[in-house]
Amino acid sequence: MKISVASLIVRFLKEAGVPYVFGLSGHSIFPITDALYAEPNLRFVPVMHELSAAYMAAAYAKGTRTLGVCTASAGAGVTNLLTGIAYAYKESIPVIVLAADVSRNHVGKGASSWHEIPQREMFEPVTKLSVTLENAEQAVGTLLRALNEATTARRGPVYVGIPRDIQEQEIEAPGSGWLTKVATIEEPAPAVLDQAAEELQKASAPVIIAGGGIYWSRAEEELRELAELLSAPFGTTPSHKGLISEDHPLSLGVLGFGAFPFANSFCLDSDLILAVGVTFSEGLTLGYGDKVIPTKANIIQVDSDPRELGKIYPAHLPILCDAKAALRGLIGRLRKGKVQKENISRLDKLKTEKNNWHEKIFAHAYEGQGPINQWHVYRALKEAIGEDAIDAIVVGAGGTAELIRRFVAPSYVYHSGEMRAIGFGVSTAIGLSLAFPSRPVACVTGDGSFMLESQELATAAAFKLPISIIVIRNDAYGNMKRDQIKHYGGRVIGTDLHLPDLCALAGSYGIEGKRVAEAEALLPAVKRALVLHKPILLDVVCPIEGI
Ligand SMILES: Cc1ncc(C[n+]2csc(CCOP(=O)(O)OP(=O)(O)O)c2C)c(N)n1
Ligand SMILES: [Mg+2]
Numbered sequence: 001m002k003i004s005v006a007s008l009i010v011r012f013l014k015e016a017g018v019p020y021v022f023g024l025s026g027h028s029i030f031p032i033t034d035a036l037y038a039e040p041n042l043r044f045v046p047v048m049h050e051l052s053a054a055y056m057a058a059a060y061a062k063g064t065r066t067l068g069v070c071t072a073s074a075g076a077g078v079t080n081l082l083t084g085i086a087y088a089y090k091e092s093i094p095v096i097v098l099a100a101d102v103s104r105n106h107v108g109k110g111a112s113s114w115h116e117i118p119q120r121e122m123f124e125p126v127t128k129l130s131v132t133l134e135n136a137e138q139a140v141g142t143l144l145r146a147l148n149e150a151t152t153a154r155r156g157p158v159y160v161g162i163p164r165d166i167q168e169q170e171i172e173a174p175g176s177g178w179l180t181k182v183a184t185i186e187e188p189a190p191a192v193l194d195q196a197a198e199e200l201q202k203a204s205a206p207v208i209i210a211g212g213g214i215y216w217s218r219a220e221e222e223l224r225e226l227a228e229l230l231s232a233p234f235g236t237t238p239s240h241k242g243l244i245s246e247d248h249p250l251s252l253g254v255l256g257f258g259a260f261p262f263a264n265s266f267c268l269d270s271d272l273i274l275a276v277g278v279t280f281s282e283g284l285t286l287g288y289g290d291k292v293i294p295t296k297a298n299i300i301q302v303d304s305d306p307r308e309l310g311k312i313y314p315a316h317l318p319i320l321c322d323a324k325a326a327l328r329g330l331i332g333r334l335r336k337g338k339v340q341k342e343n344i345s346r347l348d349k350l351k352t353e354k355n356n357w358h359e360k361i362f363a364h365a366y367e368g369q370g371p372i373n374q375w376h377v378y379r380a381l382k383e384a385i386g387e388d389a390i391d392a393i394v395v396g397a398g399g400t401a402e403l404i405r406r407f408v409a410p411s412y413v414y415h416s417g418e419m420r421a422i423g424f425g426v427s428t429a430i431g432l433s434l435a436f437p438s439r440p441v442a443c444v445t446g447d448g449s450f451m452l453e454s455q456e457l458a459t460a461a462a463f464k465l466p467i468s469i470i471v472i473r474n475d476a477y478g479n480m481k482r483d484q485i486k487h488y489g490g491r492v493i494g495t496d497l498h499l500p501d502l503c504a505l506a507g508s509y510g511i512e513g514k515r516v517a518e519a520e521a522l523l524p525a526v527k528r529a530l531v532l533h534k535p536i537l538l539d540v541v542c543p544i545e546g547i
């Protein structure tokens with residue numbers, strides 16, 4: 001049977017289990033969007049800016065730990081996706097870009113042709129694979145390859161360019177089972193695991209650092225079990241805050257940038273580090289030196305990407321394999337040897353430090369405290385989520401990504417990771433809301449960050465998503481203005497914001513907007529927002545601190 005390449009793409013999406021395609025239309029993508037028309041279970045999510053489509057696809061992928069897909073029209077539409085795909089690359093998130101490109105008879109005309117720009121080449125450095133179909137017959141093999149590249153081993157984005165004319169061409173439909181995923185779970189070498197288990201057992205103060213490898217192989221339970229067997233505190237990379245509840249007695253929270261004040265010292269005092277699926281990023285290591293990772297630390301490093309092993313710090317024992325397989329192997333060995341370590345003094349220290357931190361947050365009373373400050377925001381979030389056991393998803397964006405870092409996260413927190421992009425929060429909240437339809441999303445965003453993507457209020461409104469957009473309003477790129485005042489003799493340039501009335505702006509999209517200027521009003525407003533089951537914007541007046 002013959003089908004068009006556009007119909008093959010629809011079949012691909014269905015069989016790969018992708019329910020949403022985030023994008024912005026254009027003539028060059030019409031055959032594909034038209035093929036989606038007849039598919040009730042496949043929704044095109046039209047965005048107001050392609051960058052948001054890339055962030056939404058990445059957020060959907062990250063939330064569901066499956067594949068996200070975005071699309072755009074040839075030329076400017078596709079180049080607008082680039083920053084979001086670069087983010088997905090840096091954070092190892094599986095996204096496929098189905099990019100329209102100009103018809104083949106228009107290729108190579110350079111600047112004189114409508115839309116044409118070297119798209120494939122632009123995406124190449126920020127994807128695991130970047131290909132443009134040269135003919136219709138390549139479509140089946142390329143889509144299969146794209147799926148496997150994006151979703152196996154170390155995840156990452158893939159770019160597939162589809163010239164307009166090829167979208168309409170017919171090919172022989174592939175048989176059932178054409179979309180077989182290649183099994184790539186790397187099994188660890190037994191002798192290496194024997195050695196690792198022995199060293200962990202002997203170590204007097206081991207620490208586990210957990211990164212994306214654990215997240216993507218869904219090995220949180222194994223991480224917890226191993227940490228408990230070893231009585232070893234564990235921290236996460238900044239990108240994976242809340243991978244396991246930060247209330248767990250062995251959780252240090254994030255290490256490096258965004259760490260609670262006491263956390264890094266546990267790592268510095270350790271005699272053995274087990275790093276699992278960790279890139280030793282600038283954020284984790286605070287600049288690659290010895291501020292978090294002790295000099296001459298023995299590091300057992302597990303990663304499914306051989307390029308990461310020993311890349312930043314020498315790995316005393318490198319283990320090339322899937323995170324879950326490694327942790328299972330270690331747990332099996334420790335259990336066989338009936339290992340159940342205890343380290344009461346370290347655990348007590350951690351408990352005391354964490355209690356002090358909780359107290360510090362909760363010492364910031366709402367009443368009589370003057371303007372709202374960042375401590376009120378951590379407190380209100382923790383209380384609103386905790387008191388009513390609301391299973392909310394928290395997104396941090398803008399300078400306030402810095403702000404959210406002090407919050408003790410009961411579950412996974414989303415932010416822009418090592419890309420550190422602003423203009424990411426609302427789009428991410430939308431992708432996550434579609435990934436978790438039953439959970440409210442709290443997006444805590446700086447006002448500057450929000451203004452880069454305020455147009456996506458339209459998308460949140462159109463899909464009636466339960467997103468609470470908590471804008472931390474300081475009428476500035478606050479953290480930057482603060483630093484200009486502090487370090488540039490008060491010369492403030494380009495960091496003051498001329499904002500619209502945010503409640504009126506939300507209202508014009510049909511979204512309720514509420515200004516919160518008194519600390520007493522914060523908790524009730526957040527609590528109400530989280531159970532509202534529809535989008536709401538809180539314009540939280542929170543002056544710049546630290547000046
Ligand atoms: C896309 C992008 N542009 C510029 C920057 C540089 N930058 C970092 S923080 C920041 C200001 C954020 O302001 P806002 O979201 O209002 O947060 P605040 O610091 O006021 O809490 C800017 C412009 C960036 N990280 N990403
Ligand atoms: Mg601001």
